[in-house]
Amino acid sequence: MSGKIDRRGFLKRGLAITSAALLGGCEGLSDQPWVKRILDSTENLTLFSQRTLVSSSALAREYAEDEISPKxxxxxxTNPDDSAYQAHVANGFADWTLTLGGLVEQPLALSLADLRKMPSRTQVTRHDCVEGWSCIGKWKGVPLKALLEEARLKPEARYIVFYCADDLGETGTEAGKYYESIGMVDAVHPQTILAYEMNGETLPVAHGAPLRLRVERQLGYKMAKYVMAIEAVAGLADLRGGRGGFWEDRGYEWYAGI
Known part of the structure; x- marks a missing residue:
């Protein structure tokens, strides 16, 4: 096992879970200006705490393989109802391509085979869901940092955005498509990977095949599944709801550090 953050950031995790649970249990509150102010303040505290108290290169705890959750x-x-995605599933993602563009000098288009040829990282980590449950799993994939270095980010790039195949309740609209974003500190972190294997096997459809983001120092809703495209951007305000992610646009915190 590698270096750890064994202190799970109790205060930070509690703030993130409390605010998300508040919204999940009482959606009408998310429209109230005073609630938004409270949630924004807890997010700022979470981000400040992690950036101040924990090194940007510190690793989330990694576990032994005998600690992997049985389920x-x-x-x-768990199975996106998208015709293009289902066509990829049917042929084993043989003609699927990940694109990486936006504020880069060299846009990329990589097949799953291309990604598997790149240097990889394997890690056994704990997934903490905002709903209150946790599981330990083994992930293998390509470090996001390696892709960003190959694409050569432009100086003005500040965020990395992930566009996904799954549709959450607003079928047929762009707003319904899942998307997520992270800042550069997390984008280049050694444990931030695009996983194509889980527990020693090809990543299952239910867990985000062909590619799932793993950002091990944040809560589970940041771990975008079914990643189809990546974009480097200077800001988040002009993206859909303007808060940097599907759930964030609906009131969740953008920074969900643990």
């Missing part, structure tokens, strides 16, 4: 819960979408 890893599949949350959210």
């Amino acid at each position: 890893f819960r599949a949350n959210g979408s």
Whole structure:
């Protein structure tokens, strides 16, 4: 096992879970200006705490293989009802391509085979869901940092955005498509990977095949599944709801550090 953050950031995790649970249990509150102010303040405290108290290169705890959970819960979408995605599933993602563009000098288009040829990282980590459950799993994939270095980010790039195949309740609209974003500190962190294997096997559809983001120092809703495209951007305000993610646009915190 590698270096750890064994202190799970109790205060930070509690703030993130409390605010998300508040919204999940009482959606009408999310429209109230005073609630939004409270949630924004807890997010700022979470981000400040992690950036101040924990090194940007510190690793989340990694576990032994005999600690892997016998069953890893599949949350959210488990089989996207998208014709293009289902066609990829049918042919084993043989003609699927990940694109990486936006504020880069060299846009990329990589097949799953291309990604598997790149240097990889394997890690056994704990997935903490905002709903209150946790599971330990083994993930293998390509470090996001390696892709960003190959694409050569432009100086003005500040965020990395992930666009996904799953649709959460607003079928047929762009707003319904899942998306997520992270800042550069997390984008280049050694444990931030695009996983194509889980527990020693090809990543299952229920867990985000062909590619799932793993950002091990944040809560589970940041771990975007079914990643189809990546974009480097200067800001988040012009993206859909303007808060940097599907759930964030609906009131969740953008920074969900643990």
